[in-house]
Amino acid sequence: MTELLTSAQMRAVEMAAIEAGSVTGLALMEKAGQGVVGAVFKRYPHLAEGDHVCQVLCGPGNNGGDGYVIARLLAARGWAVHVFALAPAKTPDAKHNAERWAQGSAPLTVAGLTAAPAPDLTVDAVFGTGLTRGPGEDLVTALRCAYDRSALIVAVDAPSGFCLDSGRWLGGADGCVAADMTVTFESPKVGHYLAQGPEACGQLETVDLGLSAWRAARSASAAASENVRLLDPDRDAARLRAHFTKGQGHKYSHGHVLVLAGGMGRTGAARLAARAALRVGAGAVTLAAPGSAMMECANQVTAVMLRRCDSGADLEALVGAGKISTLVIGPGLGLEDRHAGLVRAALATGLRCVLDADALTLIARHPELRAALHADCILTPHMGEFARLWPDLAQRLTDGGEALTGPAFSKIDATRAAAASAGCTVLLKGPDTVIAEPNGHANVHAALYDHTAPWLATAGAGDVLAGFIAGGMAQSTRDAAWCAAAAAWLHVEAARAFGPGLIAEDLPEIVPNVLRKLFGVSSS
Ligand SMILES: NC(=O)C1=CN([C@@H]2O[C@H](COP(=O)(O)OP(=O)(O)OC[C@H]3O[C@@H](n4cnc5c(N)ncnc54)[C@H](OP(=O)(O)O)[C@@H]3O)[C@@H](O)[C@H]2O)[C@@H](O)CC1
Numbered sequence: 152m153t154e155l156l157t158s159a160q161m162r163a164v165e166m167a168a169i170e171a172g173s174v175t176g177l178a179l180m181e182k183a184g185q186g187v188v189g190a191v192f193k194r195y196p197h198l199a200e201g202d203h204v205c206q207v208l209c210g211p212g213n214n215g216g217d218g219y220v221i222a223r224l225l226a227a228r229g230w231a232v233h234v235f236a237l238a239p240a241k242t243p244d245a246k247h248n249a250e251r252w253a254q255g256s257a258p259l260t261v262a263g264l265t266a267a268p269a270p271d272l273t274v275d276a277v278f279g280t281g282l283t284r285g286p287g288e289d290l291v292t293a294l295r296c297a298y299d300r301s302a303l304i305v306a307v308d309a310p311s312g313f314c315l316d317s318g319r320w321l322g323g324a325d326g327c328v329a330a331d332m333t334v335t336f337e338s339p340k341v342g343h344y345l346a347q348g349p350e351a352c353g354q355l356e357t358v359d360l361g362l363s364a365w366r367a368a369r370s371a372s373a374a375a376s377e378n379v380r381l382l383d384p385d386r387d388a389a390r391l392r393a394h395f396t397k398g399q400g401h402k403y404s405h406g407h408v409l410v411l412a413g414g415m416g417r418t419g420a421a422r423l424a425a426r427a428a429l430r431v432g433a434g435a436v437t438l439a440a441p442g443s444a445m446m447e448c449a450n451q452v453t454a455v456m457l458r459r460c461d462s463g464a465d466l467e468a469l470v471g472a473g474k475i476s477t478l479v480i481g482p483g484l485g486l487e488d489r490h491a492g493l494v495r496a497a498l499a500t501g502l503r504c505v506l507d508a509d510a511l512t513l514i515a516r517h518p519e520l521r522a523a524l525h526a527d528c529i530l531t532p533h534m535g536e537f538a539r540l541w542p543d544l545a546q547r548l549t550d551g552g553e554a555l556t557g558p559a560f561s562k563i564d565a566t567r568a569a570a571a572s573a574g575c576t577v578l579l580k581g582p583d584t585v586i587a588e589p590n591g592h593a594n595v596h597a598a599l600y601d602h603t604a605p606w607l608a609t610a611g612a613g614d615v616l617a618g619f620i621a622g623g624m625a626q627s628t629r630d631a632a633w634c635a636a637a638a639a640w641l642h643v644e645a646a647r648a649f650g651p652g653l654i655a656e657d658l659p660e661i662v663p664n665v666l667r668k669l670f671g672v673s674s675s
């Protein structure tokens with residue numbers, strides 16, 4: 152997995168390297184500036200030829216210092232470079248580079264920007280990891296003007312006003328500025344992958360500053376609950392292969408998933424989850440449906456087994472009789488008291504249990520169900536369900552007041568708090584899916600940047616995800632959070648493999664293609 156850093160963690164890595172004498176701040180700043188210029192030329196090769204017009208917006212801190220380095224490097228190539236400074240450079244390294252920039256600067260104002268020639272490139276180096284609060288109104292207006300006037304915007308570390316700890320824009324209610332490319336240093340930051348991050352940052356490039364040993368030392372010495380990891384399909388390929396490998400053995404040695412279905416006319420969601428669990432490798436899957444829905448289910452399932460289950464007592468008997476290893480409850484279940492009774496019975500089995508959809512709403516409504524959650528449960532809410540379960544946490548995620556004074560409250564903070572209060576793993580869905588465990592371990596699976604899967608916004612896709620998680624969990628005593636992460640990966644890859652026109656039924660059916668590709672097996 153790729154490590155995502157908070158702003159404070161990045162500062163700690165930089166300080167540790169500097170204090171140990173292995174590098175100077177000035178050397179890092181020069182490398183950062185060179186890295187930005189290199190990344191721009193790599194992505195926009197037409198800019199590497201000839202001379203162009205550039206505006207560089209500089210803040211008072213080291214983000215601004217990077218801007219002065221970039222201005223110098225572009226001017227040395229013959230570019231016409233205009234620097235606009237929010238305030239004089241304050242830090243020693245930024246001051247040094249501001250002094251080396253001999254051509255002077257104009258104040259960062261709308262009047263100043265519009266008086267200068269329209270640029271081919273604007274570099275936003277006002278604030279990066281040092282943003283402590285929302286930018287003032289005048290600055291937001293000037294930033295918007297600069298962003299609107301330029302053919303191309305490259306942000307250094309982040310579009311200014313954007314919180315790298317949460318992915319939230321701190322610059323007030325009216326949207327946020329959006330760069331074409333953002334160049335960050337050493338490691339992506341948490342905010343690049345959350346909330347408005349991808350929309351604000353455009354394309355994301357990470358420049359290596361040579362601090363990997365310091366980065367590794369920091370993460371090794373930090374409490375695991377402080378570290379956030381991003382599932383990286385390339386780096387994690389071996390682990391994913393191990394997860395989806397089916398070893399020798401009979402069907403029950405690959406686990407038996409039991410999916411509870413709702414009543415007549417509502418069984419589609421559970422059937423989707425059941426088929427997904429089977430496709431992902433569970434040895435056997437049983438659909439447990441009420442009497443009223445038996446015919447409906449019988450007409451629609453083949454490899455999935457079918458059993459009648461009208462009550463908590465029936466569920467208890469089914470679990471007692473079979474070799475059930477994992478339960479899925481919630482998709483299409485219903486919200487009546489008898490459904491709450493089924494959730495109660497499911498939790499009382501103590502089995503590994505994926506709770507989704509209606510089960511989440513029932514837990515929100517019935518405190519005794521919440522109290523019965525145990526460490527082998529996974530809750531898989533979307534944001535609406537999350538808000539039903541944890542209205543206070545959801546409120547903090549949307550609270551404009553808190554975001555303006557930020558390091559803003561993030562989706563990771565919210566999911567960690569939810570997992571701690573539930574005492575089990577929580578997967579909070581979205582293009583920025585966050586998976587957190589009660590001990591604070593957190594990872595992100597992002598269908599973002601060059602890895603989007605917009606087709607996943609389709610009815611029933613969440614039910615399939617529940618089945619993918621359960622199918623993985625059923626096969627062993629695998630770590631629940633990893634099962635959730637691997638399922639989130641498969642879910643996105645399946646959607647991407649199918650592409651436009653995807654409906655939820657297609658997701659389990661395309662799984663063999665995705666897994667063949669993962670295992671490097673030709674499909675012919
Ligand atoms: N870490 C690394 O390895 C490397 C880091 N590098 C670079 O350093 C950057 C971090 O630099 P940094 O720490 O100096 O913070 P930065 O983002 O320039 O902002 C701080 C200044 O902004 C001010 N300020 C903040 N919010 C404000 C607001 N709303 N409105 C007005 N002012 C506000 C704040 O003022 P204060 O809060 O103190 O009043 C302070 O003066 C990082 O993003 C990267 O580009 C690379 O050079 C090399 C390797």
Ligand SMILES: [K+]
Nearest residue numbers: 275277278309
């Ligand atoms: K910036």
